[in-house]
Amino acid sequence: xxxxxxxxxxxxxxxxxxxxxxxxxxxxxxxxxxxxxxxxxxxxxxxxxxxxxxxxxxxxxxxxxxxxxxxxxxxxxxxxxxxxxxxxxxxxxxxxxxxxxxxxxxxxxxxxxxxxxxxxxxxxxxxxxxxxxxxxxxxxxxxxxxxxxxxxxxxxxxxxxxxxxxxxxxxxxxxxxxxxxxxxxxxxxxxxxxxxxxxxxxxxxxxxxxxxxxxxxxxxxxxxxxxxxxxxxxxxxxxxxxxxxxxxxxxxxxxxxxxxxxxxxxxxxxxxxxxxxxxxxxxxxxxxxxxxxxxxxxxxxxxxxxxxxxxxxxxxxxxxxxxxxxxxxxxxxxxxxxxxxxxxxxxxxxxxxxxxxxxxxxxxxxxxxxxxxxxxxxxxxxxxxxxxxxxxxxxxxxxxxxxxxxxxxxxxxxxxxxxxxxxxxxxxxxxxxxxxxxxxxxxxxxxxxxxxxxxxxxxxxxxxxxxxxxxxxxxxxxxxxxxxxxxxxxxxxxxxxxxxxxxxxxxxxxxxxxxxxxxxxxxxxxxxxxxxxxxxxxxxxxxxxxxxxxxxxxxxxx
Amino acid sequence: xxxxxxxxxxxxxxxxxxxxxxxxxxxxxxxxxxxxxxxxxxxxxxxxxxxxxxxxxxxxxxxxxxxxxxxxxxxxxxxxxxxx
Numbered sequence: 001x002x003x004x005x006x007x008x009x010x011x012x013x014x015x016x017x018x019x020x021x022x023x024x025x026x027x028x029x030x031x032x033x034x035x036x037x038x039x040x041x042x043x044x045x046x047x048x049x050x051x052x053x054x055x056x057x058x059x060x061x062x063x064x065x066x067x068x069x070x071x072x073x074x075x076x077x078x079x080x081x082x083x084x085x086x087x088x089x090x091x092x093x094x095x096x097x098x099x100x101x102x103x104x105x106x107x108x109x110x111x112x113x114x115x116x117x118x119x120x121x122x123x124x125x126x127x128x129x130x131x132x133x134x135x136x137x138x139x140x141x142x143x144x145x146x147x148x149x150x151x152x153x154x155x156x157x158x159x160x161x162x163x164x165x166x167x168x169x170x171x172x173x174x175x176x177x178x179x180x181x182x183x184x185x186x187x188x189x190x191x192x193x194x195x196x197x198x199x200x201x202x203x204x205x206x207x208x209x210x211x212x213x214x215x216x217x218x219x220x221x222x223x224x225x226x227x228x229x230x231x232x233x234x235x236x237x238x239x240x241x242x243x244x245x246x247x248x249x250x251x252x253x254x255x256x257x258x259x260x261x262x263x264x265x266x267x268x269x270x271x272x273x274x275x276x277x278x279x280x281x282x283x284x285x286x287x288x289x290x291x292x293x294x295x296x297x298x299x300x301x302x303x304x305x306x307x308x309x310x311x312x313x314x315x316x317x318x319x320x321x322x323x324x325x326x327x328x329x330x331x332x333x334x335x336x337x338x339x340x341x342x343x344x345x346x347x348x349x350x351x352x353x354x355x356x357x358x359x360x361x362x363x364x365x366x367x368x369x370x371x372x373x374x375x376x377x378x379x380x381x382x383x384x385x386x387x388x389x390x391x392x393x394x395x396x397x398x399x400x401x402x403x404x405x406x407x408x409x410x411x412x413x414x415x416x417x418x419x420x421x422x423x424x425x426x427x428x429x430x431x432x433x434x435x436x437x438x439x440x441x442x443x444x445x446x447x448x449x450x451x452x453x454x455x456x457x458x459x460x461x462x463x464x465x466x467x468x469x470x471x472x473x474x475x476x477x478x479x480x481x482x483x484x485x486x487x488x489x490x491x492x493x494x495x496x497x498x499x500x501x502x503x504x505x506x507x508x509x510x511x512x513x514x515x516x517x518x519x520x521x522x523x524x525x526x527x528x529x530x531x532x533x534x535x536x537x538x539x540x541x542x543x544x545x546x547x548x549x550x551x552x553x554x555x556x557x558x
Numbered sequence: 559x560x561x562x563x564x565x566x567x568x569x570x571x572x573x574x575x576x577x578x579x580x581x582x583x584x585x586x587x588x589x590x591x592x593x594x595x596x597x598x599x600x601x602x603x604x605x606x607x608x609x610x611x612x613x614x615x616x617x618x619x620x621x622x623x624x625x626x627x628x629x630x631x632x633x634x635x636x637x638x639x640x641x642x
Contacts, residue, residue: 102607107615112621113591118588119625120580124632222565241606253607255598265599266623269592293636296629303625454577539635540576 007141029409035359036366043215043367047196050207054200065132065382066199066287073294075210076546077301078286082109082209083217084276084302085309085545086166086372087173087365093310094145095342097317101252103259104317108310110272114213115303118277123299124292126283129535130541132405133379134283134445138452141531143460145526147448148387155387157471159380161437163373163414165424170369176339177346177362180350181465186422193374194415197381198408202288205374212272212371213366217309222310223345226352227319238318243441245325252321267503274506275438278445281379285529292542313345323351377414384410405511431485435473435500443470443505451513453539456532459517459525466513473508479503576632587624591615 058064071079097104130136136153167186176183196204231238239253246252259265276282286295323331324337330347332338346365350358383411385407389399444467449459451466478484480496518527530532537543594617598610605613 074634102610105610106598109591109594109614109621112618113587116587116621116624117584118627119628120583235611236608254602255610256602259595259599260602262596262600265595266592271594273588273591293633296632300625300629303622307622312619454581484583536577541639 014220023502033178033355033359033362036362037359038153039360039363040178040366040459043211043363044192046211047204047208047370047424049191050211050364051196051200051204052440053205054207057202058201059404059542061386061407062134062201062405064407065284065378065386067202067206069288069290070296071206071288071298073289073297073445074301075206076285076289076294076298078211078213078305079288079300080298081305081309081515082216082371083282083285083375084215085213085368086308087169087368089306089309090216090220090313090368091173091342091345091365092329092350094311094317094320094345095340096258098320098337098344099341100245100258101318101321102255104314106255106259106265106268108314108517110269111310112303112307114273114276115299117273118282119299119303121450121453122277122283122296123286124542125539126449127286127289127292127295129139129539130287132284133382134280134449135383135387138463140452141528141535142452142458142463145392145395145462146460148391150464151445151448152383152387153391154440154467154471155381155383157280158217158280158437158440158445159376160417161397161433161440163380163418164421164425164432165378165437166369166373166376167418168425168428170366170373171422171426173369174366176302176343177365182426183423186426187419189370189373190415190419190422192370193377194412196374197378197415198411200377201282201407203244205371205378206285206288206373208374212367213305215364216368217305218307219361220316221353223349223357223361224316227316227323227348230323230352231319238315238322240319245322249332261498264498264500265505267498267500270506271435271442271500272439272441274446275502276441277281277451278441278443278447279438280383280441280445281375283445284379284382290375304329316345316348322347323348327351349492355389377411377418381407381410383541384414432478432481432488435481435483436478439478439501439505440471441472442502443509447506447509447513451510455514455517456536457517457519458513459522459528461520461522461525462513462515462517465516466509466511469512470505473505474501477505505551516527578595583624583628587620588618 021484051127057068060068062068093111094436096107097249126134126137127402129140133151133155135148139147140149167189171182171186172191174180175182180188196208228238231241243250243253248257251257259268286298289295289298323349324344327347330338330351337343337348346358346361349361353360376545389406390396390403418525447470448463452463453549477496477498478501480494481498481501482494483498485491485494594613598605598613
């Protein structure tokens, strides 16, 4: 089961491969790779220096949670891309294309297609209505305590599921890449992410994401260019070679090798479309810029970087089909790629550039994992200190210094819990965690954000019932699916036939929230509905409603 | 108040609120992606690899272009409203 882990680290791409369909083989005895460790040490030293400088500029909650709101659109776009371009995007997707061929294009599009949705529906609205977390938006006109409690529950569910999948995967992957023991790798990741976040807050986390995104883009481009050069930069040549070299033959050029069922494909598609729009660590990034306009600009840059990277990684995976074929040094005795299909890009880097390129790409991969878990940790700490402590427990009577202290303590606690979960789940198949986290993000966080921003009729009761329905249904359907019911619990057949629940759980959330809101006749519900017009104006303009506004921003929607 | 005119704030723009435009764009994007999935997965073998890749890259290009043009469109509307 160990090598379910590299599959799981790869997060949302890897999640689709739950059930071991990727065909991984046991890790070999890996020698210590000094080139990789050397490059990685440079990255760690650089990030620690950044953290030291950031710590001197992180004294207020505004600075800790939102980097003072001073990032530019380009910088935040890079940081958002860094948050999104995890090892999943790089190793998971290239491995997926290497194994299943044309289905990889679905994942490439899926990773890019959510950004227009985030742009159209959320980016500036979330920025204009909130301060530190997305729950500021949902709780804007609804009951603060109820909404933040529900939001904290769903956000922490998402974060800890994804964090655990990342930690387990990171441990196994680093074991292969660097030759370090599993527990050392997990502890190293946990300690470093705690240092970054507790001392440097959002400023350090943002710059680590920016640097990581930069080196990932450069590294991917170099590897992609070297691979494409072998085919004379001809896509036709690459496709013809792949159909000859792949064990699937010409089928490698046909979609459906992995995503055979249209309903499963549509459910995955909905998770791709709306899941990222509900991820707390992505939404939190909109508060690092000064205004809604810069938030929109951030999404434009992020979509450009992410789209470019998706295409590069798709081509790397396609090239690997041909270039790795017949290279016996990369295959185990059972004919499978050493370390599993997710290692395709790394083996390709060794083939094309020797130990040094492998070292650089390995170090970039480790840096990628580190940056992603830092973003998740900061988001979890903010949920504890901003949503739970400052608003629910202190009821708004917040002490800023105490809140920052709680954030830092929460960061260390999250780091320790993440290390513990990583070690406890070492030998478990955790691929379902990534599936579940994206399903909850789409079915709870996105659904509630969408209704609160676009439907005047949403009430606290509707949001609560809808959110609970989405959370429970997502968890139940994933537990009853093959990824848990068969692969983890050892049953013969799944009770829920699809790998992704979003096609059922998202409509369920929306339906329950609408019905519960429509049937809410309380005075509080009337007040909440009446507050929508003001919220709408602020969400679209960032300004308090003004009767002198031109009719462009007037509305009679209520 | 009356229904928003020139909802996006863009000269000659549609006579609907920005909210309506955003929802229509979201629905169109969703249909594009789900339609692609339905065609490609639902009818394996109906399209060549080159066609699937071309359509896929076109969708990715749409994702980038739509965010860029949308951002400029809304920025222009804000500038117009503020009289700059």
